Amino acid sequence: MKEKLYEIPLNDAIDRDDECLFCFLERKAEQELMDFVLGSCASYMESDTREATDRTGFCRIHQKKMFDYGNALGNGWILKTYYKKLIKEMKEEFKEFVPGKTSLKDRITGKAGNHNSVSAWIQGKEKTCYICDRFSETYERYVVTFFHLYKKDPAFREKLEKSRGFCLHHFGDLCSGADEHLNDRERKEFYPVIFGLMDRNMERVSGDIDWFIEKFDYLNRDADWKQSKDALQRGMQKIRGGYPADPAYKQR
Numbered sequence: 001m002k003e004k005l006y007e008i009p010l011n012d013a014i015d016r017d018d019e020c021l022f023c024f025l026e027r028k029a030e031q032e033l034m035d036f037v038l039g040s041c042a043s044y045m046e047s048d049t050r051e052a053t054d055r056t057g058f059c060r061i062h063q064k065k066m067f068d069y070g071n072a073l074g075n076g077w078i079l080k081t082y083y084k085k086l087i088k089e090m091k092e093e094f095k096e097f098v099p100g101k102t103s104l105k106d107r108i109t110g111k112a113g114n115h116n117s118v119s120a121w122i123q124g125k126e127k128t129c130y131i132c133d134r135f136s137e138t139y140e141r142y143v144v145t146f147f148h149l150y151k152k153d154p155a156f157r158e159k160l161e162k163s164r165g166f167c168l169h170h171f172g173d174l175c176s177g178a179d180e181h182l183n184d185r186e187r188k189e190f191y192p193v194i195f196g197l198m199d200r201n202m203e204r205v206s207g208d209i210d211w212f213i214e215k216f217d218y219l220n221r222d223a224d225w226k227q228s229k230d231a232l233q234r235g236m237q238k239i240r241g242g243y244p245a246d247p248a249y250k251q252r
């Protein structure tokens, strides 16, 4: 079955004892996608990949990560054809543009810009990113596999209960995923487990941050750091996801 492909990385992620196993999977997939687009296999020179990147572009976060990755010529090629397509589309948009009539009411309520076709075209462009879009397909499969393992594998369940839980961002996805992938009886059992997990682990991280601050107190200068040395990056990850302290991922 299809899930098998995703079970190994998911089990691997839960064994890492990270603040969030989905953050761990996300970082891995993101790095693999950057290697695919910009790395030594040079997919950016293949027409189907470039058609795709011309169509979707990259979000602000991934554009920065692509720059930091280090393949300057590869980035140049990706931008070259993206620009050609963009300018062609933009000229069309400008040609089609008719300034709309805005009522006084729209201007007062701040809705005057809602019907601007050029603005809508740009907003559409900002909704797509080659890396985000490709990852979200993989992520869907990971969520499905997570519930599959939760239901059929007691060892996975045990590891989950002992794990550090999830970041708030991915936890939200898991709650909506439960409504989709578990039946009423399973959900009744599932929620207390993950709510307890989140409760304990949010308190733990919060306590780590408290001690991080205490450590700056002169009186605590010789005290043990306990778990708090990296409390900032873990504290930030736990709220929004991702790894604030990661160095830039570079071409190897």
Ligand SMILES: [Zn+2]
Residues within 6 Å of the ligand: 020, 021, 022, 023, 024, 166, 167, 168, 169, 170, 171, 241, 242
């Ligand atoms: Zn996460």
Ligand SMILES: [Zn+2]
Residues within 6 Å of the ligand: 058, 059, 060, 061, 062, 129, 130, 131, 132, 133
């Ligand atoms: Zn992105």
